[in-house]
Amino acid sequence: MRAYRFDEPNNLQALRARQxxxxxxxxxxxxxxxxxxALNYRDISLxxxxxxxxxxxxxxxxSDAAGEIVAVGEGVTDFKPGDRVISIFHPRWFGGRVPKGAAMQTYGNGVDGWLCEEKVVSQEALVALPDDISFEEGATLPCAATTxxxxxxxxxxxxxxxxxLTLGTGGVSIFAVQLAKAMGARVIAxxxxxxxxxxxxxxxxxxVVNYNEVEAWGRHVRKTLTGGxxxxxxxxxxxPATINESLRAVRPGGEVVLIGFLSEENPGIDYFLLKGSNAVVRSIAVGDRAALEDLVxxxxxxxxxxxxxxxxDFxxxxxxxxxxxxxxxxxxxVIRVG
Known part of the structure; x- marks a missing residue:
């Protein structure tokens, strides 16, 4: 089978396919x-x-893939050949507290990922992909949608x-808009x-707020769009480049959920703004298998x-x-394989 690897570190042009x-x-x-x-910004940052x-x-x-089972090992009860599946982001985090060492057992940074034609994994590292979701659509769900x-x-x-409040038009943000609206929420982007x-x-x-036109967009969201x-x-x-504005936008007791790091500049967090926000700041790492099943x-x-x-194409x-x-x-x- 063919698989892609980067022949050199720190070089996105060094991606090569091999047998x-x-x-x-x-x-x-x-x-x-x-x-x-499906690709994530994470794949580039790695x-x-x-x-x-x-x-x-x-x-x-x-880390994100959809495919079909072609063979099963002894003792497999969850799947059979022909079943459609998607990967879970953390192959050993099924629910509850994050397992020790999970950070270095994720695809692409600790173990081989999915940019290949075939892959052997534990049956617990997959969830079923319904027939009414295409492979290309299913591949987008394990990381960004679950996050x-x-x-x-x-x-x-x-x-x-x-x-x-969502930021930008990347994968996580777009999914957040769609899911929040499905939950009946008001969305500001x-x-x-x-x-x-x-x-x-x-x-x-x-x-929608254009941050190139409204520099203090967090204050604008709070004072103008939510009535203070x-x-x-x-x-x-x-x-780091957006966290302070996010803290200005959130209500007391609300949540700022830390997900990404699209900005490279790091001006630092204003501690007094953080403390004065009276908000919950929660850092997440995608989610467990149960979260993906709930999301689907x-x-x-x-x-x-x-x-x-x-x-x-591949x-x-x-x-x-x-x-x-x-x-x-x-x-x-998305990259279509085969």
Whole structure:
């Protein structure tokens, strides 16, 4: 089978396909024929040395995939050949407290990922993909969609009448808009252009703020768009360059959910702003297997469709990474395998 690896560290142009052997599934394992892989900003940050956890070199990249079972090992009861499946982001976190060492056992930074034609994994590292969700759509759900679901369904879950603030038009933010609207929430989104603003409104955003035109957008969201109250939840994907504005936008007792680090600059967090916000700041790492299963049920129940910016062929994987790095996409970038 063919698999992609980066031949050099810190070089996105060093992605190369090679022929590799794939083993037979052992007890409790299954062999998956990969049909689609979705990219995340994480996949780029791993290669460029910007990830929040340590990274092993030379691994197959990508954490998100959909495919079908082609063989099962002894003792497998969850799946049979022909079943459609998607990967879970943390292959050993099934629920409850995060297992020790989980950070270094995720795909692409601690173990080989999914940018390959076939892969052997534990049956517990997969969930079923319903027939009415395509492989390309299913591949978008394990990381970005599950992260958005975890952000909105924490200790104080979003419900009808809540107000949610999302940042930008990346995968997590788009999923957060769709899911929050399905929950009956009011959604305020930020973006950088009129064109992207229209896309966000079409997906259900009630208000859109262009941060290139409104520099103090957090204060604007709180004072102008929420009447001085603030939002119930900020899906914070920007990181150090946006956190202070997010703290200005959230209401006392609301949540700022730390997810991403799209910005490279790090001006630091204003401690007095953090303390004075009286908000809960919650850092999440995608979610467990149970969260993905819940997300798939909610996704189907609300009849939602993921926003896929572009689908590349397997031979175009390098172009897919370049497209992702350019940052002009809206929604998810997908690689079709086979």
């Amino acid at each position: 590799e052997a794939v083993g037979a599934p052992q007890r409790g394992e299954v062999l998956v024929r990969v049909r689609a892989v 290669i460029l040395g910007r990830y929040v956890w340590d990274t092993a070199a030379g691994l197959i990249p990508c 958005a679901w975890t952000a909105l369904s924490g200790a104080t879950p979003i419900r009808a009448g809540s107000t949610v 930020t973006t950088s252009s009129a064109e992207k603003a229209e896309r966000l409104r079409a997906l259900g955003a009630d208000e 109250v603030g939002v119930d939840c900020v899906v914070e994907v920007g990181g 049920r909610a996704w189907r129940g609300a009849r939602l469709k993921p926003v896929i910016d572009k689908v590349f 031979d175009e994987a390098l172009e897919a990474f370049a497209h992702m790095q350019a940052g002009r996409h809206v929604g998810k970038v």
